[in-house]
Amino acid sequence: MAVQVNPRTLPRFPLIATPTPLQRAGRLESVIGAGPIYVKRDDLTGFAVAGNKARKLELLVADALGSGSDVVVTGGGTGSNHTLATAAAARVAGLDCVVLHYGDPPAEEPPGVRLARAFGAEMRFTGDSRRESIDDGLATLADQLREAGRRPYVIPRGGATPLGAVAYGLALDELAAQLDVDRATIVVATGSGGTQAGLIAGVVNGGRQWQVVGATVSRPVDECLTRVLRLARGAASLGDWPAADPSDVDVRDMRGPGYGIPSAESSAAAQLAAHREGLLLDPVFTAKAMAQVIRLATAGPPIPIVFWHTGGLLAALWAAGKDDAGGAVRVQP
Numbered sequence: 001m002a003v004q005v006n007p008r009t010l011p012r013f014p015l016i017a018t019p020t021p022l023q024r025a026g027r028l029e030s031v032i033g034a035g036p037i038y039v040k041r042d043d044l045t046g047f048a049v050a051g052n053k054a055r056k057l058e059l060l061v062a063d064a065l066g067s068g069s070d071v072v073v074t075g076g077g078t079g080s081n082h083t084l085a086t087a088a089a090a091r092v093a094g095l096d097c098v099v100l101h102y103g104d105p106p107a108e109e110p111p112g113v114r115l116a117r118a119f120g121a122e123m124r125f126t127g128d129s130r131r132e133s134i135d136d137g138l139a140t141l142a143d144q145l146r147e148a149g150r151r152p153y154v155i156p157r158g159g160a161t162p163l164g165a166v167a168y169g170l171a172l173d174e175l176a177a178q179l180d181v182d183r184a185t186i187v188v189a190t191g192s193g194g195t196q197a198g199l200i201a202g203v204v205n206g207g208r209q210w211q212v213v214g215a216t217v218s219r220p221v222d223e224c225l226t227r228v229l230r231l232a233r234g235a236a237s238l239g240d241w242p243a244a245d246p247s248d249v250d251v252r253d254m255r256g257p258g259y260g261i262p263s264a265e266s267s268a269a270a271q272l273a274a275h276r277e278g279l280l281l282d283p284v285f286t287a288k289a290m291a292q293v294i295r296l297a298t299a300g301p302p303i304p305i306v307f308w309h310t311g312g313l314l315a316a317l318w319a320a321g322k323d324d325a326g327g328a329v330r331v332q333p
Contacts, residue, residue: 010166010238011062013093016054017046022178025307027276034297036304039279040175040186043286043311048115050085051311052195055171056164057089060155063163065093069153073142075100075134079260079284079315082158084112087121095153097121098145100137103129111314131157131218131259158192160227162234168198169205169235176206181304183209187293188308189285190214190224190251195310197231200248204232205241215254215292217285224251252295254288265291270316282312283319 021041029035045054064072072090074097076083083099090097099121101113117123124141126133134157142152155161175186186203190196196214203210216224228251232244256263262270262283270287272294273279281287286309293307 010059010163011066012058013062013065013089015045015047015050015058015061015089015092017044019174019178020044022175022306023277025277028273029297031272031276032294032298035302037293037297038179038304038306039277040306040308042171043280043309043313045311048085048088048119049081049311049313050088051081051313052168052308053082053085053159053311054089055167056159056194057085059163059167060153060159060161061089061093061095064095064153067151067153069095069151071096071098071145071150071152072155073098073100073138073145073152074155074157074159075102075138076157077102077131077260078106078113079110079318080112080157081312081315083121084116084119084314086155086159087116087119090121091119096150098124098141098152100124100126100134100141102126102131102133102137110318112318115314156192158194160192160194160197160231162231162238165194165198165201165231165235166238168195169202169239169241170198172199172202172206175306176208179304179306184304184306185211185213185296186306186308187213187215187289187296189289189310190216190228191218191285193219193224193227193231195308196249196251197228198235199308200228200232200244201235201239201241204236204244204248205239211250212248213292213296214249214251215289216251217255217288218259221251221253225249252292254292256288260284262287263291269294279309280313280316281309282315284312284315286310286312286316 269291
């Protein structure tokens with residue numbers, strides 16, 4: 001029997017409007033000749049176009065407040081939805097925010113950076129084009145802030161911590177209340193791995209015969225498998241849930257030409273989702289996950305598929321504005 005966990009046992013800083021809708025994608029099913037396909041609309045969490053990051057930030061911001069922190073430190077690319085969401089959440093919680101981006105300041109700031117500044121976040125840059133430069137940079141930045149008398153709370157890229165993943169373990173119960181089926185496949189974009197990890201933890205905790213497929217958009221599959229399993233087990237330990245096994249983690253390679261670069265398949269998937277369902281998908285995460293949905297729906301038996309829409313509205317609009325010639329759009333999420 002699954003362990004029953006009361007979500008109220010974890011402090012939460014309210015940000016989101018739940019439950020987010022679960023919608024049947026009937027027009028998409030019709031055009032690809034497969035189904036049933038559902039869309040879990042976590043692009044509609046209702047806080048500062050934060051998408052899936054808002055669920056994690058409810059727990060992470062509460063933890064920052066509970067630990068007596070006065071400044072949140074996080075990082076990502078200049079197109080990161082996570083850094084914008086963190087800046088907004090920190091502001092409404094009465095905390096300062098410092099955002100560390102990899103590379104150098106761009107000649108033209110994406111909308112997310114401008115909005116994060118409007119929320120009061122301070123921007124810093126590593127000067128190193130590697131995304132991984134943020135990881136060591138966050139630790140150094142936190143040390144500098146402590147030396148200045150501040151009390152920093154560090155949130156890694158994407159909010160990918162066991163506590164952040166717990167939010168998606170709880171979100172899985174929300175989906176289960178909306179979708180009463182014995183078998184289902186959930187497809188989600190996997191970057192830093194926290195969202196997929198939380199969903200897996202929730203599936204295992206609920207004892208459901210559901211499969212969670214991560215469409216990796218940045219890291220190699222082997223690295224994702226390790227990260228997602230570690231985060232899922234970390235989330236389980238916090239929630240007193242059963243631990244996931246390696247066999248519970250399924251990651252498919254959807255990187256295509258590279259991180260932040262659309263593939264022909266993902267561009268076609270994004271166009272199809274827009275034309276048939278009015279869904280806006282960004283070229284970095286959700287378009288590549290939708291391409292994986294279409295692969296699964298057209299290749300296998302008609303098991304219900306749930307596309308977990310994680311957001312990325314600003315990135316989708318920014319990419320549309322930059323892609324006038326119809327070529328590949330390069331962004332820094």
